[in-house]
Amino acid sequence: MRVTMPGLTAVDHEFAVPLDHADPAGPTITVFAREIVSPDKAGQDLPWAVFLQGGPGGKSPRLDGPAYFSHILKTHRVLLLDQRGTGRSTPAVAEGSPKELARRLGHFRADAIVADCEHIRRALGIEQWETWGQSYGGFVTLTYLSQAPEGLKACHITGGLAGIDASADDVYTRTYPRVREKIRAFYARYPGDRAKVTAIAEHLSSTGVTLPDGDPLTFRRWQSLGMMLGRSGGAEKLHWLLDEAWIGGRLSDAFLYDVMMETSFHAGPLYAVLHESIYSQGPATAWSAERLLPDDFRAPDMFTGEMIYPWMFADMRALRPFREAAELLAERDDWPPLYDAARLASNEVPVAAVVYHDDMYVDAGLSLDTASRLGACKVWVTNEYEHNGFRADGRRITARLMEMNAGLV
Structure with a gap:
């Protein structure tokens, strides 16, 4: 055509x-x-x-x-x-x-x-x-x-x-500090947003919130919005997302829809399923990003970056059909050289x-x-x-x- x-x-x-x-x-x-x-x-x-x-x-x-x-x-x-x-x-x-x-x-x-x-x-x-x-x-x-x-x-x-x-471990050992620096730069530009992020994180940790597609919006899924900070204009997009997050005492429908779209894999599940395996030339990746997650990233004002975690295959409907296969891919230890x-x-x-x-x-x-x-x-x-x-x-x-x-x- x-x-x-x-x-x-x-x-x-x-x-x-x-x-x-x-x-x-x-x-x-x-x-x-x-x-x-x-x-x-x-x-x-x-x-x-x-x-x-x-x-x-x-x-x-x-x-x-x-x-x-x-x-x-x-x-x-x-x-x-x-x-x-x-x-x-x-x-x-x-x-x-x-x-x-x-x-x-x-x-x-x-x-x-x-x-x-x-x-x-x-x-x-x-x-x-x-x-x-x-x-x-x-x-x-x-x-x-x-x-x-x-x-x-x-x-x-x-x-x-x-x-x-470079193995997956090598990659995440280097990129977690880069995510930390992007978060620092975000709060330096928008210092008032730290309190907004913390309030949303604490709300999600104490209240059951559901996204428009039926998936739960958990604290760890919320954290994955940090992916935005690696793109031009991403910090601004996150800032304005926070600006209109609440209607009264609840998170707005528009906010929840935007978060769903930013954190969903409906359009491309292979991105998540194959993400760590693209780095392996032999050894198992064994959920590298999860194993190497620094303790300070569990704080309510922190985000994560371009990392895939095993919980995603339980929490996200687009990934659930791949859950057991993803575990097998994480365990595979005979990947050919690239x-x-x-x-x-x-x-x-x-x-x-x-x-x-x-x-x-x-x-x-x-x-x-x-x-x-x-x-x-x-x-x-x-x-x-x-x-x-x-x-x-x-x-x-x-x-x-x-x-x-x-x-x-």
């Missing part, structure tokens, strides 16, 4: 790929992708780029125009990939026994996404293409460079240089990456260590943006990264 809107022409594609690329004769799934191009260049022979969305479990952007792709579309045709299990790709539904489901979900990590990309690249007759990896899409890019660099002409990474050999350190060190594919110095989700220290171990990599370190810098100022960021790979800066 072809659709043209102001500044954008889109063409839909579907591809049948093996569930397990090591078993090409086995079951298949569908991977959906949307090709976008500037309308005035629709008939031109343009270089291709594939956009690898954040996540895990994130579908590609649904655009109403060029948006943050405007600079890329001046010169490229872009494929927006609904990574397996997301969007219009075959959904990763909770079917079969927990053991069968856990085994199936093991085929939804970066290695399988890279194999899907290579399948699609060949199906479209593309000799080589470029990647744009946002957040987790940068993790996938590193796996791509490890497993199939011959398909790549150049790579661009925005806030997603993963630690090559990165090839030797191959990355000798990499010759040009890589340009922006590292956000104050990123709450992806630790800048781990990112810079990876950059130092990745051949042909140029890095721009900035504290001008939060983790969502690509969406906040896509034109500037994409222009800078393209100039870096072209040797202009």
Whole structure:
């Protein structure tokens, strides 16, 4: 299907790929992708780029125009990939026994996404293409460079240089202090909000509160709103959420609806189900974020960040069907490697990456260590943006990264 809107022409594609690329004769799934191009260049022979969305479990952007792709579309045709299990790709539904489901979900990590990309690249007759990896899409890019660099002409990474050999424990040991700093900065900007947060936390700890979808709003679920503090404008959004929290002595319906939407996984359960497994290259993650939760984060004025906890699979209806499978994934201790350190060190594919110095989700220290171990990599370190810098100022960021790979800066 072809659709043209102001500044954008889109063409839909579907591809049948093996569930397990090591078993090409086995079951298949569908991977959906949307090709976008500037309308005035629709008939031109343009270089291709594939956009690898954040996540895990994130579908590609649904655009109403060029948006943050405007600079890329001046010169490229872009494929927006609904990574397996997301969007219009075959959904990763909770079917079969927990053991069968856990085994199936093991085929939804970066290695399988890279194999899907290579399948699609060949199906479209593309000799080589470029990647744009946002957040987790940068993790996938590193796996791509490890497993199939011959398909790549150049790579661009925005806030997603993963630690090559960092475990989930390494990640949370570094990111909990970053969350603590974001909370400190939030209260420094809005000092009156500490009392508001504490009052809501104490109310939730003493009163049964139900969200519009029927899930309980517990203190620990309330704390997960700290995820907002890692995005540009997130502190302001949280501030205004607090500003209209109460009607009389109860939490307002509008407030409860907004909290539900911010903390629910209805649109993407894979994000929670696979979150810790994206870091493992062998050992079990064993609910790393839960094990490493610092004691001070249990205080009523504290929040958590981009962490997934086992209680979520009991409290949230979108995750309950995955509960037993998630336990099995947390126990799994034979995860295959995602990165090839030797191959990355000798990499010759040009890589340009922006590292956000104050990123709450992806630790800048781990990112810079990876950059130092990745051949042909140029890095721009900035504290001008939060983790969502690509969406906040896509034109500037994409222009800078393209100039870096072209040797202009």
